Structure formats: C-alpha cells, structure tokens
Amino acid sequence: MTWTFTEDLTAYLDAAGAAVAAEPVPNTLLRTTADGLRRRGPQAFGSGTPFFGWWTGPDGAVAAGLVCTPPNPLLVGALPAEALAALADVLHTEPLLAGVAGFNGRRADARVLAEAWGRPVDIEENRLFRLGTLVAPSPAPAGAARPATEEDLPLLLEWLAAFAAEADTITAGTTWVRDRLSYGGVLLWQDAAGTPVSLASFSRPLGGAARVGPVYTPPGARGHGYGAGSTYAATLGARAAGAAEVILFTDLANATSNRLYPRLGYVPVGERSMVLARTTSVV
Secondary structure (H helix, E strand, C coil): CEEEEECCHHHHHHHHHHHHHCCCCCCHHHHHHHHHHHHHCCCCCCCCCCEEEEEECCCCCEEEEEEECCCCCEEECCCCHHHHHHHHHHCCCCHHHCCCCEEEEEHHHHHHHHHHHCCCEEEEEEEEEEECCCCCCCCCCCCEEEECCHHHHHHHHHHHHHHHHHHCCCCCCHHHHHHHHHCCCEEEEECCCCCEEEEEEECCCECCEEEEEEEECCHHHCCCCHHHHHHHHHHHHHHHCCCCEEEEEEECCCHHHHHHHHHCCEEEEEEEEEEEECCCCCC
16 A cells, blocks of 8 residues: 655556546545646646656555645545545655655544644635525525626636635636636626626536635625526536536635535535644744
C-alpha cells in the first residue's frame, strides 16, 4: 500500500483517472480541476506548479487520488481508510507536500489530515448537494434566463471578482470564463426590463456529472428570487449538456443558499471542510 506523487498530469490521469471517475460525486473537484489543467495549462488555478498523487491498495489497484494547484489547498476526494492513514503518515516526509496551504476534503478526512499536520488552522465548512427531482422556483422570479456571450465578458468578470471577494476564493479569469462560454456554461438571469441581475454557471460535464457554481447576484438585486432563477436555469443547462448527475456546494455559514437549493430539489449528501493554516497578525 503506497502513495505515489508526481508533477506529471498525464501520468496521474493514466494511473488514477479510472479510479477517480468511478466516484464522480465525491471526486467532482478532482475531476474538474484536472480537466481544467489539461485544457488551460498548469497555471489555470494558481501560480505554483500543480502536483498529483494516487494510492495503490494491497491488491495492486489504484483506489484514490489527490490534486493540488498551489497556492490552493490540497484536494482529496473519496479516500479509503487505509489511504487516509497513509497520507497522514507522509505529510511531513513527502517533498511535494511540504508547502501545502491546507486541505479540502470530506469533513472527517480533512480533520484527520489537519491533526496530523499539527498546525493551527481555520476551518470552513461546506455542504455537498446532489440534484434529486428538479423543482422550478415558486413564486417564479420576474424575467428569464439567457446564455451569456462574449459581449457579456466585462460584466461577468466584474461579478465573478465580486463573488470571489465575498466567498474569499480565487477570482475566475478571462480564460476560465471563455472556456465556460464555449459550451454554454454561463447563464444570466434578466429582469423584466432585460437587465442582467444574476449569474449562474456549471462545469463541463465529465463522465455524466456537472457541478453548478458559482452563483452570484449583486447586493442591489437580492431578495427577488433571481438567484433561484439563475440556478434553476444553470441546472437545466447542465442536464441539456449531458449531465445525469448535477451537484453543487454551499458554505454552511450561508443560511440563504442552504435554504434555497433544497427548494429546487437538491438533496444534501455530505459535508466537506476547507482546512487552512491560520494566519496571525502582529499589531
């Protein structure tokens, strides 16, 4: 039983691609991140050099994978107990793991890794939802959805930057947006006057699964159901693009989104934790 680490994306996909694809819901972040690196290059998600890993079980079969795009946290998906224990054991001995900023994984797994890491941490809790039976927003918000186009690029970049600031995440850049526009993966909700008031996006379907997000409504347009409308439209778009499974994440601290998505037919299936090294400031 062993972990193998590499900076070679092709080697990772060859070794772990099938195992990761076998569990598309818990491994959604691994799959979309690797696909983004393959399509847009090694700096698609960060300035550092990406690295990858896979765990080989006692039967000689690969059963788990991980992806890291520094300076972002290490992404882990579905890990067998033996793989989790082995990963915790090598945190301080594997050179590629020396500079990780934290961990993004299933709640219990992320906490095991944080304890083995031995650093003061801050933890952000997220919930994974999976679409059951899609339900249209009720009452229906005024207006309608339309696919975003290249002409919308300045507005999309502005709103995605605002979303990133609110969510404390990395801003999606022009290359990311244009990739999503290429397959109709960004929807804008327009109010009754035809003014864009909300956006929702979905990832390129991989192995029959797509993830909705980000979803953003500017503060001045909130409280009218536009976010529900754009999320519903993005969900329909993901299905039309070939996704049999549609999933999304919410921040557990965001009560609004955690109430909204169940009303649209999304069902919670588990929690994930983002574990980051705590930063301290000296006054």
